Amino acid sequence: MSASLLDRIVVVLDHPKDVVNIAAVMRAMMNMGLSTLRLVRPDEFDPYRIEGIAHRSGPLIESTTIVDTLAEAVEDCVFVVGTTARARTANRNYVRPRPLAAEMLERAAEGPVALVFGREDRGLTNEGLDLCHRVAIIPTHAEYSSLNLAQAFLVLAYELHLAAVEGGEALPEGRRADRPATLGELEGMYEALQNGLGRIDFFKGTRRADAVVRTLRTVLSRADLDRRESKLIQAIGFEIGNYMDRHQVQADRRPVPGPEGRDHDGSSA
Template sequence: MAKDTQPKMTNEPTGALGAVRIVLVNTTHPGNIGGVARAMKNMGLSDLRLVNPQGYPSAEATARASGAHDLLARARVHDDLDTALAGCCRVLGTSARQRTLRWPELTPRAAAADLLQAASSGPVALLFGRERTGLTNEELDRCQALVTIPTHPDYSSLNLAAAVQVLTYELRLAALEAGQGDAAPVESPGGGEVGAPHEELERFYAHLEETLQVLDFLDPDNPRHLMRRLRRLFARAHPSVNEVNILRGILTHAARGPVGRGNPERD
């Protein structure tokens, strides 16, 4: 076996970067997974999550990893996106285009700063979609903002591994600058309170939708974009665990109506 001849890095920003999760959704070419693993290891990231990858594991993925075999070996495969995002207090999705209902949009540099700031509260995720079609609107609902790489308009298509390389480079640069004291101090959102993890937010959104139907505010047969707009609203607020619990308590009492208020048997 050939010796590792790569130079050893000093002052590794492993704490911040260790909290960043790269999530690939339904990747169709296993070689791209290997390329992503290599890009991640180049920049000091190690948490790779795969949601229903096609044709994986494969020799092609291993060959493309080119020295990042340990990262591939640790990669976790999930049956659904929510499981892959479990525990994450901030999720950003990558997209080459905006949708009918616009998401907040970040440049790669702004996204790196955003994720590293949120990482002070817990794991964060950067989400990448299918090579041909990207992320669906339902998958983007799990994200608080979109990241778009400003490519040349005449040829904007980026290989999946190349897109991951661009964004992980920005993450590494931001982490190194923060470690050298050149960046603004990293503070957790919500005044130091821990941001609500992905699964708690999804339970809140399900509770909110159910309550709005009970109150006849939301017609399930004609929902339009109401829930998507409400997701955007609460994403901007970065609610903490305690704040989500308060909101769910309000929803529970609102659904009971006037008759149920103050009734100890129902409380």
Template sequence: MLENIRVILSHTTHPGNVGAAARAMKVMGLSKLGLVNPKRYPSAEATERASRATDILASAQVSSSIEEAVADCRLIVGTSARTRSLPSKLITPRELTEIIQQNPERYPVALLFGTENSGLTNEELHMCHYHVCIPTNPEYSSLNLASAVQLIAYELRLAFAEFDVPSQRITENEVPITREQLNGVLQHFDQVMRHTGYIQPQQEKQINIRMNRLLSKADITQSEMNILRGFLRSVLNYCDKHKSNK
């Protein structure tokens, strides 16, 4: 089970934190690390802080964007100590393990951690199905990046180290779509809304954000995606025929 969970660190500024996060992961049995535009990597400091978890650093996947890092993931979870406008579903680390246990069809799972100074951006959080908030002292809620990784990894190990979640027989059409496929659906909606004149320039950003949130929360399956995209194609075809008949 733990091999289906990917820890992704976005725009890290201190290489020591990357190494410490790798060590925290290995202690708890996690092995998949992703890095999005790290400021310095590879780094001797990261290697030193990783101690005997250098194998995790060596196999880390480096991406240029969050979209690239989570393209094949079916469950995306952001972490942040701050509340935001338009938040995703807010859960605790323990609730996260329950969600993963109850949805074995939603692998791989991506856990996103933001840059040390400011955490994940609102745009990055809008890509997430859930928003994990570690219940800390409200008067001093700041956690070191590696400590946050360690706490969530600990909860995952408690839930999954002694047993594995039994696989459920789910047809291919009912498997949730990947983030890459969801991006394709969003682009298709954008194309149709522009074609019909629905999107106005002053509303474009908010509509895109809300459509992203709406479809992320819907947990769209393969068959549902096929219905949506078939409908969107029919809208475009109808518009083109209507224009040609004028």
């Protein structure tokens, strides 16, 4: 998928009543790489208030189109997706957001694709849903099924963005990201851990050394350690041993009390 296909996604708000929700949708559009917004007879459209809520939204505000009917807003689109909080009694092509996002981008290669949201207090009308090829339902907890307009839009916009950049946008790495640890480095790490744990008598009773180390191998192998991480864990094992050595030296240097509370050098304890 290509992020450029997001340019062909047309966001349509049908009769939105609250300018705050329009601003929230614009903010989410900018977050998720969407750039085309059409409003069907909004109750209020105040660019000053919108830009105060959705900072740096000036270009999107200027490009927003206001039309009189939903049919007019989607007439140039090759694929129209509506949204609803729950299935209606009429038969519709209901779908979940994740598979829908991939289908929308595939259809966007052919022409504009509309993503339509109804009025905040009542959603899309049945006549509005009649214009839609698919109807998205976002799964929510049964007792709290209703999402507000901005929440619902962000879920669908996120799925679109995710599908558009799949495989093309790497996750950020840590500042000191390193190559994967080699088998030799991992074996050195396990050996240091085993020796260190042995020095503090960790292996006693039912804690057999081979069983404990095998469990550590299982846990740490799931982490896919890099070289730096394996060296850090190896150093923990070494430091346990070093600490025990220092402790033993200090213990050897302490005077040993002699008979009647006197040290071996004859002084009082």
